[in-house]
Amino acid sequence: xxxxxxxRALLASLFMASIASAAHAEAGASWPQxxxxxxxxxxxxxxxxxxxxxxxxxxxxxxxxxxVVENRGGGGGSIGAARVAQAKPDGYTLLFATSTFAxxxxxxxxxxxxxxxxxxxIALLGSGPLMLVANKELGVATVADLLNKAAAExxxxxxxxxxxxxxxxxxxxxxxxxxxxxxTHVPYRGSGPATFDLLAxxxxxxxxxxxxxxxxxxxxxxxxxxxxxxxxxSLFPSxxxxxxxxxxxxxxxxWWGILGxxxxxxxIVEKLNAVxxxxxxxxxxxxxxxxxxxxxxxxxxxxxxxxxxxxxxxxEKVVGGIEQR
Numbered sequence: 001x002x003x004x005x006x007x008r009a010l011l012a013s014l015f016m017a018s019i020a021s022a023a024h025a026e027a028g029a030s031w032p033q034x035x036x037x038x039x040x041x042x043x044x045x046x047x048x049x050x051x052x053x054x055x056x057x058x059x060x061x062x063x064x065x066x067x068v069v070e071n072r073g074g075g076g077g078s079i080g081a082a083r084v085a086q087a088k089p090d091g092y093t094l095l096f097a098t099s100t101f102a103x104x105x106x107x108x109x110x111x112x113x114x115x116x117x118x119x120x121x122i123a124l125l126g127s128g129p130l131m132l133v134a135n136k137e138l139g140v141a142t143v144a145d146l147l148n149k150a151a152a153e154x155x156x157x158x159x160x161x162x163x164x165x166x167x168x169x170x171x172x173x174x175x176x177x178x179x180x181x182x183x184t185h186v187p188y189r190g191s192g193p194a195t196f197d198l199l200a201x202x203x204x205x206x207x208x209x210x211x212x213x214x215x216x217x218x219x220x221x222x223x224x225x226x227x228x229x230x231x232x233x234s235l236f237p238s239x240x241x242x243x244x245x246x247x248x249x250x251x252x253x254x255w256w257g258i259l260g261x262x263x264x265x266x267x268i269v270e271k272l273n274a275v276x277x278x279x280x281x282x283x284x285x286x287x288x289x290x291x292x293x294x295x296x297x298x299x300x301x302x303x304x305x306x307x308x309x310x311x312x313x314x315x316e317k318v319v320g321g322i323e324q325r
Contacts, residue, residue: 029267031090031091031265031267031268031271032063032065032091032092033065034065034092035065035066035067035068035092036059036060036063036065036066036067036068036091036092036093036094037067037068037069037070037092037093037094038052038055038056038059038067038068038069038070038094038095038096038258039070039071039072039080039083039084039093039094039095039096040052040069040070040071040072040080040096041072041073041077041078041079041080041081041095041096041097041100041101042071042073042077042080043071043073044071046191047209047211047212047292048096048098048256049069049071051256051285051288051289052069052096052256053069054284054285054288055096055125055256055279055285056068056069056096058279058282058284058285059275059276059279062275062278062279063275069096070083075104075110076100076104076107076108076163076164076165076166077097077098077100077101077104078104078105078108078110078112080095081095081097081101081110081112081113081115081119082110082112082113083095084119084259084260084261085112085113085118085119085261085262086112086113086261087261088261089120089260089261089262089263089264089265090264090265090268091260091264091265091268091269091272093260093261094122094258094259094260094272095119095258095259095260096256096257096258097256097257097258097259098167098254098255098256098257099127099167099253099254099255099311100165100166100167101115101259102115102308102311102312102315103165103166103167103169103170103315104165104166105312105315106165106170106312106315106316106318106319107164107165107169107170107315107319108164108165115308115312116309116312117262118261118262119259119260119261119262120259120260120261120262120263120264120269120301121257121259121301121302121304121305121308122257122258122259122260122264122269122272122273122276122301122304123257123258123272123273123276123277123280123299123301123304124255124256124257124297124299124303124304124307125255125256125257125258125276125279125280125285125289125296125297126255126256126280126285126289126294126295126296126297127253127254127255127256127294127295127297128210128229128233128253128254128255128289128292128293128294128295129210129227129228129229129233129241129252129253129254129293129294130167130168130171130207130208130209130210130227130228130252130253130254131207131208131209131210131213131214131217131224131226131227131228131233132175132205132206132207132208132224132225132226132227132228132242133198133205133206133208133213133216133217133222133223133224133225134146134204134205134222134223134225135198135199135201135203135204135205135222135223136221136222136223137201138157138204138205138223140223140225141223141225142225142245143225143226143240143242143245143246143247144245144246146205146225147179147181147246150179150181150182150183151181154181154182155182155183155184157183157184157204157205158183158184158185158186158202158203158204158205159172159175159183159184159185159186159203159204159205159206159207160186160187160188160194160197160198160203160205160206161185161186161187161188161194161206161207162187162188162189162190162191162194163187163188163189163190164187166187167207167209167252167254168191168194168206168207168208168209169185169187170315170318170319171207171228171252172185172205172207173185173318173319173321173322174250174252174318175207175242175247175250177318177321178247178248178249178250179246179247183205186203191208191209191212194206194208195208195212195213195216198222199216199221199222205225206222207228207252209254210235210254210292210293210294211292214235214292214293217236224236224239225239225245226239226240226241226242226245227239227240227241227242227293228241228242228250228251228252228253229241229251229252229253230243230250230251233293234290234293235293236293254294255297255307257304257308258272258276260272269301270301273300273301277298277299280296280297280298281296281298
């Protein structure tokens with residue numbers, strides 16, 4: 001026996017859907033109507049802060065609204081991330097996230113948020129390689145030299161980082177796991193002190209971001225052994241990638257992106273994503289990232305979400321490997 005179609009219920013459903021669609025479109029069209037806060041989860045004055053401020057300036061121009069940069073350093077970026085996770089999902093509080101968001105989340109779960117469910121991925125802005133550099137006194141000129149020395153003298157080589165759970169830390173851990181060598185992690189409170197001790201010879205190698213070490217590489221104060229992405233860097237085309245220098249499968253990048261609180265209206269996310277793609281396509285941010293060996297990225301919120309979840313899974317696996325040693 002055929003069931004009768006409930007036309008009243010169907011029409012009511014269509015009517016409600018049309019209202020929701022109209023509200024969705026209106027939310028995107030009317031936003032923003034007040035200043036926007038971009039939270040940078042690091043102290044003012046660093047490389048990430050500088051890039052974030054350039055992005056915020058362009059964002060304000062495109063949206064015709066004031067964009068305020070708020071520095072919330074501490075906890076490896078978790079304090080700033082928690083600030084955004086707990087904000088209203090109205091598009092007025094955003095997180096300028098970096099790859100450390102993923103590494104720190106894998107290293108130490110926050111009680112204040114879940115990296116996978118507490119945020120709305122909006123736009124990936126760009127990414128670039130880290131550099132594997134060595135103190136000149138170590139006497140190695142290639143990755144092969146480093147591997148030979150590490151094999152011959154286990155635990156004689158220390159690698160520094162900006163702190164536990166930082167991308168420098170976990171990049172070194174991944175190197176240790178893939179190369180099957182014993183090297184010792186020495187964490188610091190930031191990249192500045194780590195760089196100081198690397199130059200002084202108190203630690204031997206550093207998986208450093210480009211902004212941190214670029215000037216010292218160009219000045220010949222450290223030995224650049226390789227870059228961490230699968231492809232070589234345009235700034236150092238003669239320097240091999242780790243993947244081709246004896247560590248197959250090694251492919252790590254540092255990145256910058258925009259996240260919002262969970263459950264942001266789709267129309268606002270789409271508008272922000274379109275504006276972010278326009279900014280990354282502009283000369284200012286493109287040239288800034290290129291000067292640090294990075295490339296811009298233009299894609300959808302879904303593209304960013306896919307990369308973020310993939311990285312979280314990868315770094316969780318690396319952290320699992322550390323815990324088993």
